[in-house]
Amino acid sequence: MTHPSEQSAPGAHALGLVPARPGGLSTAEWAERVANGQVNDVPVRSSRSVKEIVRANVLTRFNAIIGVLFAVILVVGPLQDGLFGLVIVANTAIGIVQEVRAKRTLDSLALIGQARLEVRRDGQVQEVAVDEIVLDDTVLLGIGDKVVVDGEVTEADSLEIDESLLTGEPDPVLKHPGDQVMSGSFVVAGAGAFTATKVGADAYAAQLAEEASRFTLVKSELRTGIDTILRFITYLLIPTAIGLVISQWTVEHNDWREAVRRTVAGIVPMVPEGLVLLTSVAFAIGVVRLGRKQCLVQELPAIEGLARVDTVCLDKTGTLTEGGMDVLELRPLTGEHHELAQPLGVMAGADARPNPSMRAVLEAYGDGGADRERWRVLEAMPFSSARKWSGVQLLEPSGAEASWLLGAPDVLLPAGHPALSEVDELGAQGLRVLLLGRTPVPLDAPDPAKELVPLGLVVLKQRLRADAADTLRYFESQQVQAKVISGDSAVSVGAVAASLELPGAEHPLDARNLPTEATALADAAERTTVFGRVTPQQKRELVGALQSRGHTVAMTGDGVNDVLALKDADIGVAMGSGSEATRAVAQIVLLNDSFATLPSVVAEGRRVIGNIERVASLFLVKTVYSVLLALLVVFTQVPYPFLPRHSTVLSGLTIGIPAFFLALAPNNERARPGFVRRVLRLAVPAGAIAGTACFTAYALARADHTTDLKADTSVATLTLFLVAIWVLAIVARPYTWWRLLLIGAMCGAFALVLVVPWLSNFFQLKLQGYRDPWTGVLIAVAAGLLLELVWHFVKRSLDEPQPSKSRAAESS
Structure with missing residues (x-):
C-alpha cells in the first residue's frame, strides 16, 4: 500500500x-x-457477516472430528449411539442464532452511532x-x-x-x-x-x-487461553485415540461393530466441543445485553478487556461533566462590563464550529448589542487544544486593528501575574475561567499573546453529571483507580473531582510540570490522581507510562484531543455525541453519553470471564477423565466401559446443560490473569480422580463374573455420574437457589434414566444386584471427599494477593 x-x-x-x-x-x-x-458505498463492518458466523461455528476442528465419528455410528448403528452428533448440531445452531442476534444488535447500534x-x-x-x-x-x-x-x-x-x-x-x-x-x-x-x-x-x-477489517479481536486472555488448551488437547487426543482403536479391535475382534461403537465412545468425550461455542455465545449475549443499554461494543472481547482494567483515565469534559456550560459572570479586570460584551460576542459569532465554552459565550453575548455591526472580523483562529486559546483580528469601531484572544489564563499570562490569583480562587470552586485580552500583535505572528493586555475573565459553570459520583464510587469499591486527565486548569479540574469525592483530587498536578524522563513520568502517573493542562500528546504519554508499570488502562473521552490516548489505551471508550474521530478508534461507544454505563460494561465482562472459567473446568475435567480411561483400557486390554449413548447422558447432564446456564449467570468476581493456570489446577486432579474412580468401580464389577458387560457399564456410568456431579457442585459454588435446583434437576434426570424402563432400555443401563452398585456409590463418595481436599488446596493457592490490588491499596 x-x-x-x-x-x-x-x-x-x-x-x-x-x-x-x-x-x-x-x-x-x-x-x-x-x-x-461513484458513491462512497463501502460498508462499515461492525460485525462478521452471517456467512462468516455460520462458517466459524460449523467449520471447526472439533466439529470435523465429531462429524466423522457421527457418520461412522450412522453406518454401524444403532441410532441412539449417535445422539452426540445431534447434540453438536443443536449446540452449533444455538451458537449461530445467538451470534446472529448479536450481529443485528451491533449493526443497528452502529447505524445509530454512525456519523452524519x-x-x-x-x-x-x-x-x-x-x-x-x-x-x-x-x-x-x-x-x-x-x-x-x-x-x-x-x-x-x-x-x-x-x-x-x-x-x-x-x-x-x-x-x-x-x-x-x-x-x-x-x-x-x-x-x-x-x-x-x-x-x-x-x-x-x-x-x-x-x-484490516473492523471485526478484529482485542487482546483476549480468555480466547488465547482456550486456544492454548485446545492445541494441547489435539496433540494428546491423536495418540490416545489410535491406542484405543487398536485395543478395542483386539478385545472385540469377534464383533467389529461393538469395537467401533466403544472406540467412538472413548474418543467423543475427549473433545471439549462446547467450550469454544459457549465462549462465543457468552460474548454474543453480552453484546446484546449492553446494546439494550445503548452501549456499542465494536470489538466483542472488549467487554473482557474492560473487566481486566485496573486504571480508568477520564477526561473531565463530557465524562465527569456534561458537554454544555453556562456563563456565570463576565468579570472586567479594567473598564466596564459592556465594553467587553460586544467584542466577546463578535468573537463567538466568528467561530464556525464553536466548542462548548464558545457556545456558552455565544448564548450569553451572541447578539452583541446595538453597536455590534461596527466591529469587523479580519481574521479568525479557532480554538486549538494545543494552543489553549482562540482569537480574532478585529477592525474596531475606532478604526484601530487589534487581536482579541480568549483562552486559558495561565497560558496567556506570565507566571506570577496578579490576575492568576483571582483565577485560582475561581478555579478552586470548580469553575472554569477564560481570559479575554487584547493585543496589537497580528494573529499570524509567532507569539500573538506577547503584548496581551488582560481585560476580563469569563467565568463558566460546568454541569456535573448526576451519575458521575456513583460511578466513581463503584470503581473505588472494585479496586479500579480513576485518574482525571484534562486540558483544563489543574485547580479547576481538581475542584470538580474533589466535589465528586475522588480520592487524591486535593493534590492536582499541572501537566506543564510533568517530567519528561520515562521513569519519573511513570512515578508521577502512579501517585497522582488529577492532571490539568494536559496536551493531547501528554495524554498519550500518561497512558503509556501507566502501562509501563503493568496497569491495564482504559481511556474515556469525547474530543479530538483524546484520540491518540484512546488509540493507545488497552480499551478506548468514546461518548456517542463525541467527535467521529474518537468513535472510530474506540472499542466501546456509549451512545447515550452516560458515564454510568461503564459499571455495566465492567460487570458484563466479569460475568463472561468468571462464568467461562467455571464451565472451562467442567469441559476439561471430562477431557482428562476420558483420556485417562482410554489409557487404562489400552493398558489393561478390556472393553471400553461405555457406549456413545452413555457418554451422551454423562456429558449432557453433568456438563452440557449445566454449563449453558452457568455461562449466562450473574458473576461479579474480579477478573484476574492466569486463566489457563487456574482452570488446569482443578481440571487435571479432578479429572484424574473421576477417571480413576470410574475405572476402579468398572474393574471390580468385571471381577464379579455373575454380571454381564451391560451391568458393568451401568456401574461405571453410575460412579462417573456421581463423581462428575460432585465436580459440578464444586464449580457451581457459591450456591444460590437456582444453582441447587440445577444440580438437583440433573440428578433427577439421571434417576429417571435408571428407573424408567423405556429410558433404561434405550440407553442400555440396568443395575444388577446390590454389591456392585453400592460399591460404585462408596467409591464415588470417597472420590468426592478427595475432590473436596483438592478443591480447598486449589482455592487456597489461588487466593494470593493480586498486584493490581496491592497497587490500588498503596495509591489510596
Whole structure:
C-alpha cells in the first residue's frame, strides 16, 4: 500500500483540476454520479457477516472430528449411539442464532452511532450519511470531524488536520486550498471544506479497512487461553485415540461393530466441543445485553478487556461533566462590563464550529448589542487544544486593528501575574475561567499573546453529571483507580473531582510540570490522581507510562484531543455525541453519553470471564477423565466401559446443560490473569480422580463374573455420574437457589434414566444386584471427599494477593 502522501487521484483530479463548485453539486450532477456508481458505498463492518458466523461455528476442528465419528455410528448403528452428533448440531445452531442476534444488535447500534456529515448541494448545506457522499461532493469540515473520503481542500479557515493515524506524525498539519486530505485523518482546529476526489473502495481509509477489517479481536486472555488448551488437547487426543482403536479391535475382534461403537465412545468425550461455542455465545449475549443499554461494543472481547482494567483515565469534559456550560459572570479586570460584551460576542459569532465554552459565550453575548455591526472580523483562529486559546483580528469601531484572544489564563499570562490569583480562587470552586485580552500583535505572528493586555475573565459553570459520583464510587469499591486527565486548569479540574469525592483530587498536578524522563513520568502517573493542562500528546504519554508499570488502562473521552490516548489505551471508550474521530478508534461507544454505563460494561465482562472459567473446568475435567480411561483400557486390554449413548447422558447432564446456564449467570468476581493456570489446577486432579474412580468401580464389577458387560457399564456410568456431579457442585459454588435446583434437576434426570424402563432400555443401563452398585456409590463418595481436599488446596493457592490490588491499596 502506498503512503498517504503518495496517493493521487486519477484523471483531472491527479492534476489538481478539481472543479470549482462554490454551491456544491446540483441535484442532476448528484443523480448522475449515483447512477455511475461513484458513491462512497463501502460498508462499515461492525460485525462478521452471517456467512462468516455460520462458517466459524460449523467449520471447526472439533466439529470435523465429531462429524466423522457421527457418520461412522450412522453406518454401524444403532441410532441412539449417535445422539452426540445431534447434540453438536443443536449446540452449533444455538451458537449461530445467538451470534446472529448479536450481529443485528451491533449493526443497528452502529447505524445509530454512525456519523452524519454536512455537504453543500444546490447551494444549500445538507446532512448526509457517510455512504451517501459522491464523487466531487463538497464536504464541510469542523473541529472533531473525521475525513471520510480523500479530497482536495477548497476552503480553509485555520484548518488543522491530524494525520497521525495514517502517517504516525503527531503534529497537526495546517491545510490550505489545494492541499490534499486523506480519509482516516481528522480535524483538530479550524474549519473548511474539501471536494471529494476518491470515494468508496478507492479511498485510502477503505484500502486500510480492506487490509484490516473492523471485526478484529482485542487482546483476549480468555480466547488465547482456550486456544492454548485446545492445541494441547489435539496433540494428546491423536495418540490416545489410535491406542484405543487398536485395543478395542483386539478385545472385540469377534464383533467389529461393538469395537467401533466403544472406540467412538472413548474418543467423543475427549473433545471439549462446547467450550469454544459457549465462549462465543457468552460474548454474543453480552453484546446484546449492553446494546439494550445503548452501549456499542465494536470489538466483542472488549467487554473482557474492560473487566481486566485496573486504571480508568477520564477526561473531565463530557465524562465527569456534561458537554454544555453556562456563563456565570463576565468579570472586567479594567473598564466596564459592556465594553467587553460586544467584542466577546463578535468573537463567538466568528467561530464556525464553536466548542462548548464558545457556545456558552455565544448564548450569553451572541447578539452583541446595538453597536455590534461596527466591529469587523479580519481574521479568525479557532480554538486549538494545543494552543489553549482562540482569537480574532478585529477592525474596531475606532478604526484601530487589534487581536482579541480568549483562552486559558495561565497560558496567556506570565507566571506570577496578579490576575492568576483571582483565577485560582475561581478555579478552586470548580469553575472554569477564560481570559479575554487584547493585543496589537497580528494573529499570524509567532507569539500573538506577547503584548496581551488582560481585560476580563469569563467565568463558566460546568454541569456535573448526576451519575458521575456513583460511578466513581463503584470503581473505588472494585479496586479500579480513576485518574482525571484534562486540558483544563489543574485547580479547576481538581475542584470538580474533589466535589465528586475522588480520592487524591486535593493534590492536582499541572501537566506543564510533568517530567519528561520515562521513569519519573511513570512515578508521577502512579501517585497522582488529577492532571490539568494536559496536551493531547501528554495524554498519550500518561497512558503509556501507566502501562509501563503493568496497569491495564482504559481511556474515556469525547474530543479530538483524546484520540491518540484512546488509540493507545488497552480499551478506548468514546461518548456517542463525541467527535467521529474518537468513535472510530474506540472499542466501546456509549451512545447515550452516560458515564454510568461503564459499571455495566465492567460487570458484563466479569460475568463472561468468571462464568467461562467455571464451565472451562467442567469441559476439561471430562477431557482428562476420558483420556485417562482410554489409557487404562489400552493398558489393561478390556472393553471400553461405555457406549456413545452413555457418554451422551454423562456429558449432557453433568456438563452440557449445566454449563449453558452457568455461562449466562450473574458473576461479579474480579477478573484476574492466569486463566489457563487456574482452570488446569482443578481440571487435571479432578479429572484424574473421576477417571480413576470410574475405572476402579468398572474393574471390580468385571471381577464379579455373575454380571454381564451391560451391568458393568451401568456401574461405571453410575460412579462417573456421581463423581462428575460432585465436580459440578464444586464449580457451581457459591450456591444460590437456582444453582441447587440445577444440580438437583440433573440428578433427577439421571434417576429417571435408571428407573424408567423405556429410558433404561434405550440407553442400555440396568443395575444388577446390590454389591456392585453400592460399591460404585462408596467409591464415588470417597472420590468426592478427595475432590473436596483438592478443591480447598486449589482455592487456597489461588487466593494470593493480586498486584493490581496491592497497587490500588498503596495509591489510596
